[in-house]
Amino acid sequence: MNAFLFPKIFDCMVEGVLVIDADxxxxxxxxxxxxxxxxxxEELMNGEDNxxxxxxxxxxxxxxxxxxxxxxxxxxxxxxxxxxLHLKGNVYVERRSIASKMGPxxxxxxxxxxxxxxxxxxxxxxxxxxxxxxxxxxxxxxxVFWKNLDLNYLGCNTRxxxxxxxxxxxxxxxxxxxxxxxxxxxxxxxxxxxxxIMAEGKALLNIEEPQLRADGTQTILLxxxxxxxxxxxxxxxxxxxxxxxxEFKNNQTKIQEQEALLVSASQMSAxxxxxxxxxxxxxxxxxxIKMSLAYMNKLLKRKxxxxxxxxxxxxxxxxxxxRISKIILxxxxxxxxxxxxxxxxxxxxxxxxxxxxxxxxxxxxxxxxKEIGTPEAWDLSFQADRIQVSQVLVNLLNNSFDxxxxxxxxxxxxEIELKALDKFITISVTDSGLxxxxxxxDKMFNPFYTTKAIGKGTGIxxxxxxxLIENLGGTFxxxxxxxxxxxxxxxxxxx
Amino acid sequence: xxxxxxxIVDDEPLLLKxxxxxLEEYVDQVYTAADGIEALEIxxxxxxxxxxxxxxxxxxxxxxxxxxxxxEKNDVPFIFFTGHGNQEMMMEVAKxxxxxxxxxxxxxxLEEVISHGFKHGFHSKTSEQGPDLMSDYQKLLGDLGEx
Numbered sequence: 001m002n003a004f005l006f007p008k009i010f011d012c013m014v015e016g017v018l019v020i021d022a023d024x025x026x027x028x029x030x031x032x033x034x035x036x037x038x039x040x041x042e043e044l045m046n047g048e049d050n051x052x053x054x055x056x057x058x059x060x061x062x063x064x065x066x067x068x069x070x071x072x073x074x075x076x077x078x079x080x081x082x083x084x085l086h087l088k089g090n091v092y093v094e095r096r097s098i099a100s101k102m103g104p105x106x107x108x109x110x111x112x113x114x115x116x117x118x119x120x121x122x123x124x125x126x127x128x129x130x131x132x133x134x135x136x137x138x139x140x141x142x143x144v145f146w147k148n149l150d151l152n153y154l155g156c157n158t159r160x161x162x163x164x165x166x167x168x169x170x171x172x173x174x175x176x177x178x179x180x181x182x183x184x185x186x187x188x189x190x191x192x193x194x195x196x197i198m199a200e201g202k203a204l205l206n207i208e209e210p211q212l213r214a215d216g217t218q219t220i221l222l223x224x225x226x227x228x229x230x231x232x233x234x235x236x237x238x239x240x241x242x243x244x245x246x247e248f249k250n251n252q253t254k255i256q257e258q259e260a261l262l263v264s265a266s267q268m269s270a271x272x273x274x275x276x277x278x279x280x281x282x283x284x285x286x287x288x289i290k291m292s293l294a295y296m297n298k299l300l301k302r303k304x305x306x307x308x309x310x311x312x313x314x315x316x317x318x319x320x321x322x323r324i325s326k327i328i329l330x331x332x333x334x335x336x337x338x339x340x341x342x343x344x345x346x347x348x349x350x351x352x353x354x355x356x357x358x359x360x361x362x363x364x365x366x367x368x369x370k371e372i373g374t375p376e377a378w379d380l381s382f383q384a385d386r387i388q389v390s391q392v393l394v395n396l397l398n399n400s401f402d403x404x405x406x407x408x409x410x411x412x413x414x415e416i417e418l419k420a421l422d423k424f425i426t427i428s429v430t431d432s433g434l435x436x437x438x439x440x441x442d443k444m445f446n447p448f449y450t451t452k453a454i455g456k457g458t459g460i461x462x463x464x465x466x467x468l469i470e471n472l473g474g475t476f477x478x479x480x481x482x483x484x485x486x487x488x489x490x491x492x493x494x495x
Numbered sequence: 496x497x498x499x500x501x502x503i504v505d506d507e508p509l510l511l512k513x514x515x516x517x518l519e520e521y522v523d524q525v526y527t528a529a530d531g532i533e534a535l536e537i538x539x540x541x542x543x544x545x546x547x548x549x550x551x552x553x554x555x556x557x558x559x560x561x562x563x564x565x566x567e568k569n570d571v572p573f574i575f576f577t578g579h580g581n582q583e584m585m586m587e588v589a590k591x592x593x594x595x596x597x598x599x600x601x602x603x604x605l606e607e608v609i610s611h612g613f614k615h616g617f618h619s620k621t622s623e624q625g626p627d628l629m630s631d632y633q634k635l636l637g638d639l640g641e642x
């Protein structure tokens with residue numbers, strides 16, 4: 001082969017080539033690309049002054065030591081070294097060097113150079129972007145993680161790493177849930193959700209799940225997970241994000257407990273408001289029994305009692321005792337503190353509970369009580385808690401009673417009406433009052449707002465009634481269109 | 496017991512019936528009324544020596560009855576029934592000179608109180624001036640004030 005051909009071939013290479021005699025530090029060979037990459041004049045390279053060329057090369061380097069280090073590190077035959085040189089003007093050059101021989105005595109250092117400035121720049125940009133992403137991930141107030149198809153963690157943010165008891169986020173790589181502090185059951189559940197997401201390719205949002213942390217705290221998480229896809233849209237893993245809602249949940253429980261207390265307080269207060277009425281209800285039948293017994297006693301003493309008299313008085317007493325029993329049963333049905341018991345209930349029973357001890361009180365105070373509704377409607381059942389609905393009605397009747405008591409209009413009435421329309425049952429309580437003024441109406445559903453005299457109302461009746469009915473899936477509202485004071489409770493019928 | 500007519504006012508028909516049966520042997524005649532309005536009619540048309548009256552009643556309550564009857568210068572003794580101890584209400588009827596109170600369902604001594612009421616009623620009917628409870632009360636307060 002033509003010996004001139006070799007340099008020509010090397011000049012066609014994109015890579016720069018430099019061959020140096022390691023002992024004499026003489027440049028034995030270079031190609032065109034070398035001068036181009038290093039930015040050294042070709043004429044100088046081809047000149048005889050080897051030391052001038054070397055000086056020029058060293059001058060090009062940000063750190064001249066870099067150039068010579070190669071010779072120290074390549075001691076043995078076929079030793080290889082790969083490094084990157086930083087040239088002035090922000091040029092980066094990759095150097096691949098190898099120790100070679102020419103004959104038995106000449107040690108050669110052969111280096112191949114490649115301009116990697118562009119790669120270096122994009123790597124730097126990528127690195128900056130990665131740092132930015134990491135900063136973002138660590139700044140958002142959520143724990144973030146991602147897993148591959150095998151459900152092993154690929155990455156996470158610092159917050160997650162801390163939850164998992166890891167020093168830094170990169171330590172998560174390759175770990176499975178079973179290697180992290182959560183319990184076996186928790187891990188099983190996490191992975192079950194993961195599998196579901198990847199199988200269905202759909203996100204799972206707002207999962208409430210427990211998590212035992214590295215520091216021993218048991219937390220409740222609100223987690224959302226989405227499948228991760230590559231460019232061809234195939235699922236390659238999943239991304240998860242969660243926030244700690246333990247405190248929120250605890251507060252919610254506290255609020256529920258307080259609401260329950262408030263409900264029972266309102267029951268007690270509603271009963272308190274009725275206490276006077278109930279005493280009246282019971283004392284009257286007791287008086288009848290007393291008087292009937294006194295009468296029988298009198299007849300017995302005078303030996304004037306006939307079997308007919310006896311039967312009559314005994315029947316009277318019997319009926320009166322029944323009357324008291326009914327009052328007490330109604331009272332018990334309404335005051336009984338129980339958990340929510342939703343079952344089909346019918347209006348007739350509810351009305352019986354309520355009226356058993358409200359009826360005489362109305363009559364005694366000159367309030368006419370009317371029930372409107374067909375017998376069929378009365379027997380219709382709807383899904384609700386009988387006791388709670390009764391409590392709401394007692395509350396409304398109490399309000400009506402208090403309002404009418406102060407009214408001068410001699411025509412006082414309270415009306416309970418039942419309407420069944422389509423799939424809805426409407427129970428309305430209307431009284432002869434002329435409606436509630438707008439300013440009161442705006443505030444009356446607020447807890448502790450009352451227009452009643454001090455000691456008479458607690459101001460929580462309506463707000464509790466509203467929340468009880470809404471909890472039962474019904475609606476509770478004031479009818480603004482009615483010329484009289486009217487409240488409506490609407491339920492869906494059963495079935 | 497001095498004889499005369501008794502009026503019982505209560506909205507409980509059965510109680511009215513039994514009270515009447517138990518008390519009629521002590522008096523000339525027992526009248527009954529189911530509410531204040533009926534009671535006023537009887538008080539105007541009949542000569543009543545003593546009234547037993549419930550407080551809570553439809554149409555017109557016991558307080559209204561004694562108010563109206565006192566306005567007509569009728570000093571007939573009123574014995575009030577109360578279903579429950581209501582201080583305010585007792586003070587109110589005391590202003591109009593209620594004679595006594597009974598808490599339902601305790602009726603012990605009712606006959607005796609009625610008998611006293613009858614004497615009182617008889618006295619108030621025969622005496623020109625009649626007992627003025629309010630002035631007696633004020634006199635008592637005055638006496639106390641002098642100490």
